[in-house]
Amino acid sequence: MTDLPVTDLPKSSNVGTRRRDAGRKSMSLYAEGEPMVWLTGGALAFSLLMILAMLVYVFWMGFSNFWPQRVVHVTTHSGQVSMGSVSRSQSYKPSIANVDRLPEALQDSTREKLLANDGYTVRTLLYTGNYDLTGTRFQWVSDYEVNTWEYPEWALLIERRMDGNFYGMPVAFEQDGEVLTESPKEIWERFEEIHPTVRRRFRERERIRTVDMGRVNRRQENARRQLVEATRQFENGEIPAGDLDRVRHETEETIDQTRREHAALSKRVDEINTENRRYGLVMETAQGLRHTLFFDDIVMAFPGNQLSRFQKIAIFGERWREFIFDNPREANMEGGVFPQIIGTVTMTLVMTIFVVPFGVIAALYLREYAKPGPIVSAVRIAINNLAGVPSIVFGVFGLGFFCYIMGGYLDDVFYSNSPVPTFRGGGVLWASATLALLTLPVVIVATEEALSAVPSSMREGSYACGASKWQTIKRIVLPRSMPGIMTGMILAMARGAGEVAPLMLVGAVKLAPSLPLDIHNWSGSLGFIPTGPIHLERSFLHLGFHIYDLGFQSSDSEAARPMVFTTTLLLISIIVILNLTAIMIRTRLRRKFKSGTF
Amino acid sequence: MTAETLEQAQARTPVQTRGASGTRLEAIASGEEVRSEIHPQLKKEDNILSIENFNLWYGRAQALHDISMTVPKGKVTALVGPSGCGKSTLLRSVNRLNDLIDIVRIGGEMTLNGSSIYSKNVDVIELRKRMGMVFQKSNPFPMSIYENVVYSLRIDGERNKKVLDEVCERSLRGAAIWDEVKDRLQDSALGLSGGQQQRICIARAIAAEPEVLLMDEPCSALDPIATNKIEDMIDALKGEYTILIVTHNMQQAARSSDYTAFMYLGRLIEYGPTDTIFQNPRLIETQDYVTGRFG
Incomplete structure (x- = not known):
């Protein structure tokens, strides 16, 4: 035969010469590529470190939020008395005038201490609660002001249904x-x-x-x-x-x-x-x-000051249980986020149900049926660009098209005897549809890649057996590209579950009277299709929107701070759980398609 | 190859050569038409497939030039020739797999058992069901051994478990792999070794009882032991099935085929009984090729 690999010889001898040359010359850093290795590796390490630091910070702040804290009783030299739990402490530079307010005897030593520390001292933020009585929730206490700092045995921390925590002694x-x-x-x-x-x-x-x-x-x-x-x-x-x-x-x-x-x-x-x-x-x-x-x-x-470790763990667990399974209280600042979890998960799953079939079918046409040419290339570029459109644009489109036009149409046709709008306006259905549109490119691109990775030998084998194009796609191509399609689905879910901006326009709300998933009411319907406990027309609460609402819209952002972290942690966990489930299914599929080697 | 070696070869062997400008191979390379040398024994055979003046182009490049040959029923016919001579293209033209490539154009005609393959009103899918094909690289589908074998019945909508079981066993026995896999029919076919995978593919190809079995270098990716098994299997299938096999392995062609066709640069050069082709060919080019002097 003519295809003997005879061209290898001169090449390999060439390599040998080069290696000897390098050994003889003095080593140049650039020749060896060392600086580039450091630059690229360093950039990667830096990026990873930042991501890791963020995750650790969120995890720590969110996770420790529910650990029961001790109740401290503080008196200051100026005679101020307060009781509460330590929220956080920080180093700061107090104004010198403040020192003048201290008793005469202490002023000099305090000044000296401050000067020795470049004017810095530490202050602690106490969560003093009792909002209904004092009108504030927090108080800063600087170290130099403190007269006594004790933990009274019977000081109680009481979580109330309204007005936040109460700190006091039982009488x-x-x-x-x-x-x-x-x-x-x-x-x-x-x-x-x-x-x-x-x-x-x-x-x-x-x-x-x-x-x-x-x-x-x-x-x-x-x-x-x-x-x-x-x-x-x-x-x-x-x-x-x-x-x-x-x-x-x-x-x-x-x-x-x-x-x-x-x-x-x-x-x-x-x-x-x-x-x-x-x-x-x-x-x-x-x-x-x-x-x-x-x-x-x-x-x-x-009683925060006499808890055993075991009791603390029990309270910690109880607070987490309440957080995950109960309804929010006090303008979402306290209590649980159960409705938000339900809303997020329902919305993400409905979105997945929309986006995966549509994306797969579109990709099938593009890859399997359409004749490659300038039009298909243009369509492909357009789809890729769609992924770069700002999400708020999708939100506005969703509000205009889905909520008002489609919703209005559904209401006219199926719910004309209802006095209030049903599907007209924001709701889970339209939010899911909007996000499905947003994540469609991800699914199409991933599916196309998976389809093109199916070996042509398999298709030919199927055609040679007398299978039609659709039979080949259904029985060989689609099952074989399922892991790749799952990858697209995972990416779409991750993107969709974390998106907030468009949701604010198409159905996520601050307070909802009833959940989109209501196991007590099986009368949900979409036109003439019964949907059981899923009420697609209802607006919903969403963890991402909840974070925004707590952090930037609440009356007391300081009080909402720990909850922001905990909710963030929860949102990240839910996305991780959804993804892990999908990844597990994908791994199982992949194992099935792994070829034995000999 | 050089003219010098050809001259030497000519000097040594008393076989005929013809051609307007020197040797036959040079004539082909310069684009002249040459007549195929077809042995008279083939005329006595009962034909199942006949190819008439078949031409094929990939875009502007012509890959097959005016091929005319018949494939005898119940016999093994081997297609040999150097790489790129069009053996596989010819084989894939028989079940119209080349249709999948957009730029392919064809001319001429083929008939299978008297019915046209290339006329306009032929249902390609029905046509392919009448043939089985085994590829160079084993290509089991990502499903169980059982489902792989009964694939062609499944796509025909066969649901009867008894029929499927029967076909599965018969095909696996035919492909000489039944004893190795009978206890794990529901396992993935992708978990088998290369040789086993190839025999599963053969079982799949014969499951629908094809009129012709097309094999495109079925052993080129296999080790000698697996190759042996497949050759034994081809021997066993001989008589029951008509087999058209492309091979690069001269020994294999000599061992397992009844007829051999030698192709070069898209032309059929010589076609006759395997014994004659290997021991006493009419053309010196054929002898040079089968003895390994060129190619």
């Missing part, structure tokens, strides 16, 4: 307005004994208010709607008067019944309220103010 336990005990130890024992049942009733009341009353209201609403519909049909002459009377009668009966049920539920709520307000904790603040806290208002309380 008395009240039941039905009578003081039963005044010893801190006994007060605490009573609290631990009674509070869990109060909390249980508290949850029952929440459930009644949201789930049970919602169900009753829906029944009433449906009955009313039926009557309206029957009246319309009667007026059009579609049904006889007898039928209308029957519907009217039924509706009245249902309304009567639901009213009774509603009254019973309200009564139960009242009972719970009265029962929960029977118990009170009389507290004394650091400033000596007395304040009675009803058990009903207390979410959690603990």
